[in-house]
Amino acid sequence: MASGKLSKAVLIPLDAQNRDAAEESWISVQFNPASLKVTLANTLKDSKSGGGQSKAAQFVDKSESTLAIELVFDTSVLEAENLGETDGGQTLLHKDVRRQTQRIATEFMKPQDAESKQPKAPKRCRFQWGSFSFIGMLSSYNETLDFFSPEGVPLRATLALTFKQDNYQFDIIDLKDALSRQGRLAVDGEGVSAADANLAANRDPKQWRDTALYNGMENPRHSDQQGVVMPPSSAESGSGSGGGFSYGQSYKLGTRIPGAF
Incomplete structure (x- = not known):
């Protein structure tokens, strides 16, 4: 794939067979993390001889994989058109950032059947960013709110998340195959138009602006x-002609020409 395209990291709910949930339930990060910290650990078990003398460790009793990331969510940068939303008859001057972070806490940290006597473990998820993939259960969720509106509404949050899995994993996935499974790789090659790419991906060709941007x-x-990669669906993003990208954001997404398209 060509360089310069912004690939967003996603949190994908998994079922009991580790199959990805439908794309509309995926959670895209607002800003890609600055770094990913992966820890692989083995618990070794000794083998003893008949004489009671301990030999060197002979086998692995347990393996564990851990992923630690920090995600930043900031609603202070939302466009003016997104402000003024009504909630319970009150006009919100700013968006509460916890409306975004709550999705992660509810989906991956809250036990299933939380009100029952024996709540089930939360859903496992796949953290995927380009060719990086990690499957695990969210074991730790720490949220820091560090920027507030004059009305006391939190506008920026940093989530420190830790995912754990009781086995060894070091997955490098094929990026092209991953995009194809998501219906995001429309055409592999040069010279295609944005409208034709939408047709190849079974999307409305009239939404060519979002694809081009x-x-x-x-x-x-x-x-x-x-290759042409399809933008996230409207459920993952804000307002645009169809896919949800503001045309004034082109300097962030590729051309770096303010106001392009």
């Missing part, structure tokens, strides 16, 4: 990149 195409009639 997401891929940083200065000429939406002709891609000069090795």
Whole structure:
């Protein structure tokens, strides 16, 4: 794939067979993490001889994989058109950032059947970012609120998340296959238009602006990149012509020409 495209990390709920849930239930991060910390650990067990003397460790009793990440959510940067939302008859001057972080806490930290006498463990999830993939259960959730509106509404949060899995894992996934499974890799090759890419991905060709913007195409009639990737669906993002990307954001997503498209 060509460089310069922004790939967003996602948290994907899994079923009991480790199968990905439907894409509309995926949670995209607002800002990709600055780093990922993966820890692999083995618990070794000694083997003793008949004489009672201990030999060196002979086998692994248990393996464990841990992923630690920090995610930042900031609603102070929302566009003016997203402000003024009504909630219970009150006009919200700012968006409460916990409306975003609550999805992660509820989906992956809250026990299933929490009101029952024997709540079940939370759902496991897949953290996926490009070719990096990690499956685990959210074992630790720490939220820091560090920026508030004048009305006392929290606008910025940093989540320190730790995922654990009781086995060894070091997955490197094929990026092209992953995008194809998600219906995001529309065309593999150069010269395709944004509208044709939408047709190839079974999307409305009239939403060509979002596709062109997401891929940083200065000429939406002709891609000069090795493949066209479809933007997230409207459920994952804000307001645009269809896929949800504001046209004034092109400097963040590829062309770096403010106001392109």
